[in-house]
Amino acid sequence: MPMRRVALIAALIFVIDQITKIAVVFGLNLKDRGEIDVIPPLLNFRMAWNQGVNFGLFASGAEIVRWVLVILSLVIVGWVWVWISRGRHSDWMRLSAGVLIGGALGNVVDRVAYGAVADFLNMSCCGFENPYAFNVADIAIFAGAAGLVLFSGEGGQGGAKRRKPRRKTP
Template identity: 35%
Template sequence: MSRLRSGHWLALATALIALDQVTKWVVLSHIQLGETIVVAPFWNWVLAFNTGAAFSFLSDAGGWQRWFFTGLAFAIAGWIVVMLRRHASDLHLSLALSLILAGALGNVIDRIRFGAVVDFIQWHVAGYYWPAFNVADSAIVGGAILLALTQLRPRPASGDHA
């Protein structure tokens, strides 16, 4: 495989941000707040606005959390861009970081535009409902899992991380 550059990873993150925003645009155009569309026995489309973080953490904090989470996401995004430049040829690490970057910025766009994150995927089983989420959230979770797995893999003795 040819040597990957940070620009490739940033392009992937940009494409995922676009996918996230398009899906949110479709949901905002077709689902009303409080409406539920059953997709499968375990899966609904809904429209929810989350002013907090994961699992609505700090959602009732009074508004300051919007800018706190926005600033935090920008700080993390800056760090990730630096890491992508340093480790662009590390496939697994860079993929994980690109997913996290896309998710963080996808949700920041919502916070800036709407004051809350647009969530619309709802999974449930036996009357228990997982909090609604979106494509950006999925990218963050997938990236975090891959990042954890990347840290568990054996490293070459020479220190070469490619």
């Protein structure tokens, strides 16, 4: 899979993330309504402006934290891009990298534009009430990171085919 496809996958994830945020947060006015039951308790929209990382960790409200998270996200995106483009990695690794990059950039745009990440998806089931909200970018970041780990193959070659060592003949 060429890097152009990785970029297209990242762009697709980014666009899906931004469209869903605009449609739900602003189109359905979730930012003012606070919550909308869609298919309770399985799927609900619950507005949460996340100033920290996952589950609001490190959320202090300080402007410096916002920009540190933006810079950190961009550094990680850049590192993943360079790493995946320089090595011999499987198509699944490249797909995973594109998904992760698209999700990370989606949340970066939120931090720059709104000062926090717009989280709105809430899912509960079977007597367990989930207090947290997330978004499409969060799903993509998790899935992309999991894919990078799962498809990394032996020796960090990312599933690339290896040559068998030649036998020495006397």
